[in-house]
Amino acid sequence: MRIAAFLPELLRHLFKKPATVDYPFKKMDVPKDFRGTPYLRPELCIVCKACERDCPAEAIEIAAVGDPAEKRFRMVIHNDRCIHCAQCVDVCPTTPKAMQIDSLFELATDDRHKLKRDWVYVRAVVKPKPAAPAAPATPAAEPKA
């Protein structure tokens, strides 16, 4: 039992720089693969709706718009509902993935309706993979809409 056991440590800290980062005047970097906000790359989306089905927060909505023959769809990502789990990115089947996640986390705003983003696009078609020269070409995978 020592009196003032803590004292040398305390006094040493008087001369050290504080451990606090003076946010928001100074910012820290986020690591690689940080889960920020999800966004869509519409030219790659095949509208399989796996992301809409597996989102735990029901934050993705995909609906057909306009003439059905045009295959035009609208995706809305409700960033006010999103829990940033990146399950939509994991379950997206295309290569490269149509759902991506970026590193933005400073999303605060005063109206939650400003946080919704939407894209209107035509469904992408997966091109057939080029086969080896001797084997016949494999048919293009028709996604279940």
Add this chain to the structure above:
Amino acid sequence: MSFQIPIGPQHPALKEPISLRMTVEGEVITDADIRLGYNHRGIEKLAEERNWIQNIYLMERICGICSHSHATCYVQAVERLMELVPPKRGLYIRYLVSELERVHSHLLWLGVAGHEAGFDSFFMYTWRDREIVMDLLEMVSGNRVHYAINTVGGVRRDLDEGQKAKILEGVAMLRKRSVYYFKIGASEPSFVARIAGVGLLTKEQAVALCAVGPTARASGWDRDVRKEDPYAVYDELEWEVATADTCDVLGRVVVRVKELLQSYNMIEQMVQGLPAGDITVKAPRKAKPGETVSRYEAPRGENIHYIKSNGTEKPERLKVRAPTLANYAATVVMLKNGFIADIPLIFAAIDPCICCAERSVTLVDGRSGEESIVRTSDLRRRALARPANALVKGKAVWPF
């Protein structure tokens, strides 16, 4: 002069709402009554409406500090229902994050214990060092809290060499600091005077009241699910169960610091011995019908999940028994014959995670003392009837 002090539901000593009603005489507590239910969110019902993958994220959000323990316990149960065996590398990464979470939770608890005792400098130092673990977890999983690294069949992210090196570096620095805290915690006289001899729970009482986790281990009872029922990698690592036999809050501090040191060893062994291979196996969308129980050693004690499946892609019934719920009975016994000044310390020593423990609602009639378990339909009817029966403003009559 004996009167009742209510601690809670809102109180600066509590992180979450809970009502502890103490009957006191002077400064000595003669009786304690714990009332739960303020944090009930209906998670078990919500889980029945979501599929197996969505439920991982729901289970994580039962608690912020022990989020990975709930997700892992759930995923273990689901994998058993679907008869999946995840690959070794996936299991190693999963339990590596478990041990990192244990480190972060115990450092948080050390700080909270210091703050409850008024030792704010200790609080600031432990939380500053906890930032190292949080940064490691952010690097491994993408987020500081709610790591979401589990998926049914394995894990979602892999570790590369740079990350492994950083983990070893961080753990080496933390080990130095933890040994230092051990020495301080044991020798700063005002701190020890506050925590020694406080909150006594003998081994017989701990066994009779089914205490779990460090609360039980500090009474000399060496229960640890990782040793009794080793799941996945724990029988391949070298480690020991941490116990103490002083049966008081000082013992619980000692147990948690010893567990910290054991966790550092385990993390190093897991990083250095990480096997090669895949990190996940493909999981089906539907689970076979059946029921299963899964146990896991969370930082606070034994966590139990029970799942019943009927062959669809949503569970039929999910039941969570969090460790803090098991420790409440022991808390009441510890609070009796203590001082008022010790209430925050005794309550904090069981490491309460009140939102983990809120699973059902029992109504107690304040006047007659009779208890009844009420169905949701009854509660709904009473809620709709309330505005109709409410008196005009000024003299609201509360039903308890």
Add this chain to the structure above:
Amino acid sequence: MALLRTLLYLLVYPGLIFLFVYGTFSEWFDRKVYARLQNRMGPTHTGRFGLLQPVADFFKLMAKEDVVPEAADKGFFNALPAFGLAVVSTAALLLPVWNFNLANPGWTSFSGDIIVILYLLSLPTLILFLAAWSSTNLFSTIGGARVLTMLFGYEVPLFLAVLSPAILAGSWRLAEIAAFYQARPVLLLVNVLGFVVAVIAVQAKLERTPFDIPDAETEIVGGTFTEYSGKKLALFRLTFDVELVVASGLLAAVFLGGFPGGALLGFVFFVIKTLFIIFLLSLIRALTSRIRIDQVVSFSWKILAPLAVLQLLITILVKGFLS
């Protein structure tokens, strides 16, 4: 003309405005040192280096709604904060900084003023108890009971420790005590033990860790201050800041040799010596954890009081040796 000068003294320097400025400055110094000891930043952005943070806190509290509980004793509840501020401000007038001219001291330096200043410093404790009692809140009642229990602990060691240098100097007048030690600085070393006891006892009087039991946030919500809000709480916090200045000024006058050198140089010494004592108080605050009320009383009577009596014996021996 004399009336105008008196009013100036009472309101500006060394009266209320000076005490407000210096009290908030010492609170800033205390918070900054406490933060740096814990590897944090402390107040940084309000004014340069965060100097205006306590002032900002004061004005924020003044602007908030003032809620008085229905069951409280209105007369006491409303009057006590102003009364507390008045008491400590009066005590501040007795410090030997502004009445440095021994030949013509004015009203505020007289034989026996060390006793008056100690008495005025123990009034805030009673005021706190009355404030707690008149709040009629469960937590305040416990806080008030603890305040009085602590009073039984630290008051005697504080009195004995502060009066020992007075005995050696042979006078009950602060200005003369300070002058005595300025003439013979070596004798300050006789009082080192008393200095240690007095610093610990002052920490208890000001209700800071390890003795902030009546104000223990994690146990009894706000203790004596649970029901106070708005202007009354602002005045109570200002009372504590001014009490910090007065207590450190008293210790500096008695144990560190006072504030020699006339008006300007004496003031500079005042600032330096009080800041040194506040630094020691912050160090103790960062170093320890809160102890229980029964441990306070046993600590005071088993350790502090015997040490103070020992200091008294040493003083008497040295005095006998010198004469």
